[in-house]
Amino acid sequence: xxxxxxxxxxxxxxxxxxxxxxxxxxxxxxxxxxxxxxxxxxxxxxxxxxxxxxxxxxxxxxxxxxxxxxxxxxxxxxxxxxxxxxxxxxxxxxxxxxxxxxxxxxxxxxxxxxxxxxxxxxxxxxxxxxxxxxxxxxxxxxxxxxxxxxxxxxxxxxxxxxxxxxxxxxxxxxxxxxxxxxxxxxxxxxxxxxxxxxxxxxxxxxxxxxxxxxxxxxxxxxxxxxxxxxxxxxxxxxxxxxxxxxxxxxxxxxxxxxxxxxxxxxxxxxxxxxxxxxxxxxxxxxxxxxxxxxxxxxxxxxxxxxxxxxxxxxxxxxxxxxxxxxxxxxxxxxxxxxxxxxxxxxxxxxxxxxxxxxxxxxxxxxxxxxxxxxxxxxxxxxxxxxxxxxxxxxxxxxxxxxxx
Amino acid sequence: xxxxxxxxxxxxxxxxxxxxxxxxxxxxxxxxxxxxxxxxxxxxxxxxxxxxxxxxxxxxxxxxxxxxxxxxxxxxxxxxxxxxxxxxxxxxxxxxxxxxxxxxxxxxxxxxxxxxxxxxxxxxxxxxxxxxxxxxxxxxxxxxxxxxxxxxxxxxxxxxxxxxxxxxxxxxxxxxxxxxxxxxxxxxxxxxxxxxxxxxxxxxxxxxxxxxxxxxxxxxxxxxxxxxxxxxxxxxxxxxxxxxxxxxxx
Numbered sequence: 001x002x003x004x005x006x007x008x009x010x011x012x013x014x015x016x017x018x019x020x021x022x023x024x025x026x027x028x029x030x031x032x033x034x035x036x037x038x039x040x041x042x043x044x045x046x047x048x049x050x051x052x053x054x055x056x057x058x059x060x061x062x063x064x065x066x067x068x069x070x071x072x073x074x075x076x077x078x079x080x081x082x083x084x085x086x087x088x089x090x091x092x093x094x095x096x097x098x099x100x101x102x103x104x105x106x107x108x109x110x111x112x113x114x115x116x117x118x119x120x121x122x123x124x125x126x127x128x129x130x131x132x133x134x135x136x137x138x139x140x141x142x143x144x145x146x147x148x149x150x151x152x153x154x155x156x157x158x159x160x161x162x163x164x165x166x167x168x169x170x171x172x173x174x175x176x177x178x179x180x181x182x183x184x185x186x187x188x189x190x191x192x193x194x195x196x197x198x199x200x201x202x203x204x205x206x207x208x209x210x211x212x213x214x215x216x217x218x219x220x221x222x223x224x225x226x227x228x229x230x231x232x233x234x235x236x237x238x239x240x241x242x243x244x245x246x247x248x249x250x251x252x253x254x255x256x257x258x259x260x261x262x263x264x265x266x267x268x269x270x271x272x273x274x275x276x277x278x279x280x281x282x283x284x285x286x287x288x289x290x291x292x293x294x295x296x297x298x299x300x301x302x303x304x305x306x307x308x309x310x311x312x313x314x315x316x317x318x319x320x321x322x323x324x325x326x327x328x329x330x331x332x333x334x335x336x337x338x339x340x341x342x343x344x345x346x347x348x349x350x351x352x353x354x355x356x357x358x359x360x361x362x363x364x365x366x367x368x369x370x371x372x373x374x375x376x377x378x379x380x381x382x383x384x385x386x387x388x389x390x391x392x393x394x395x396x397x398x399x400x401x402x403x404x
Numbered sequence: 405x406x407x408x409x410x411x412x413x414x415x416x417x418x419x420x421x422x423x424x425x426x427x428x429x430x431x432x433x434x435x436x437x438x439x440x441x442x443x444x445x446x447x448x449x450x451x452x453x454x455x456x457x458x459x460x461x462x463x464x465x466x467x468x469x470x471x472x473x474x475x476x477x478x479x480x481x482x483x484x485x486x487x488x489x490x491x492x493x494x495x496x497x498x499x500x501x502x503x504x505x506x507x508x509x510x511x512x513x514x515x516x517x518x519x520x521x522x523x524x525x526x527x528x529x530x531x532x533x534x535x536x537x538x539x540x541x542x543x544x545x546x547x548x549x550x551x552x553x554x555x556x557x558x559x560x561x562x563x564x565x566x567x568x569x570x571x572x573x574x575x576x577x578x579x580x581x582x583x584x585x586x587x588x589x590x591x592x593x594x595x596x597x598x599x600x601x602x603x604x605x606x607x608x609x610x611x612x613x614x615x616x617x618x619x620x621x622x623x624x625x626x627x628x629x630x631x632x633x634x635x636x637x638x639x640x641x642x643x644x645x646x647x648x649x650x651x652x653x654x
Contacts, residue, residue: 295514310501
């Protein structure tokens, strides 16, 4: 009589719920694993562009050339071996040898039409010119010849995380220093929150405590409307209104600056901050407010001494979530910050953020290449940022719940 | 001059008439108990005296509430000043999430008292006045939530005393407490009567009979009977009062 029996539909329901829950979790895990496996791949890439080698004369004892130095050499910013700590007698100035340069060392008619004699020609050039540094396709390089192949090793984590230059398409040695991009992201987001916090808090307090019911009913949908505007529209607004305004106001050459990005992000983070802070403020028990008022405190004193201390963790959660929103925002920032990957020193300079970098560059990065993987690694950094932010929010709100 | 005087008070929540034509005088240094079944308007009436009902939207008052001879609903009244004169203790103990000391000092601080010595002195005096000093004098910097329910309620009374009101309103101050804590609160009310005018809302008939000098019986928004307590409980004039105090309904 009391034997537990399940019916077919119960099994079906349970099964469906289990499957959908399981699938979602697996999908999310797979995405994270994919992100990190692609991202970590960056450290397996050679520091020199794939398929190319860098060679120097056999008597040249130069060692430990960093990617940045290589770039400076080929940009002809470094022109002397001495500055690199090497001495080559009578031949101090650096000569470059790229595929295009070969014709300036030997006459063109010596080169076979199918380049089949290139390895010999290269060997000859290297013998004649001890101060040459060459950047050539590996297929023309002879492993056991008279010149030395420079081994730059793999891309080092140190150069990736703390490198100050982001030149993913530089030849011969692409530079993947993410520091300017990470700092740009943090700067733009933090300034955005500093701008948004006073406004957000003010609106939250006003609509939760001071506004009449009619006004509060008017404010709420407007805030929700703010949250519903697509980010590209914000970006457009920023580009048309804020960027020229900043340019004029500060008399700049370009208005696309960190400040413009911060202002746009502040506007975008406002709804998050306002709604969460408002909920926190409204969750202050009426008995607390009454106790304060009954002791002769006025509204402002009650807000300052009772309501804000009581709801401070909720307000903090709102702010941190706002930062999360700002850090991950792509389109609007891409449109107004100017996207120069330099370490920001003032707010009135162009900066570049992580999401903007990924969005702008992924299309032109060959799949599986170092650039591609570097972008994924950036994605990992962003993921870790937002994860930390979410953990902070979780921690704060769990603390909030324990408060009686 | 009466401490509190109500003249022809009608009070509305929106369209709902919650108090019907109530007039009452409350004398200085007396204890007045409001009794009546839930929803009869006694708490609403009490909250008119320190304008606590102002927090509720869509309310309307007709008639006059005078505290120490002044119309407290006239336009040029500072509500915060009124509330310093008319202290209030609520049904549920509602200490702030602060230390015991800061809870009592709160009223002084919001009134701009900066003198540390003075604050310490008033805190001690108020805690003594609320018969709590001996229990908490060694842990003034502990959270108020560390106290028991009864202690918290006496802390709230101490907090109300600290702003030196002349009238104290108590909205069912002992309804959430155990019998021993209740007894302590009642003894305290007896003590406080010497210096303050006390109005207490209670559901507990024995409590009303024990602590009050005068008792007002409310029913469905009307003041049915208001007289000396012994008369209300032994020889009420109205049948409804008789029925209520003898427990036949309510």
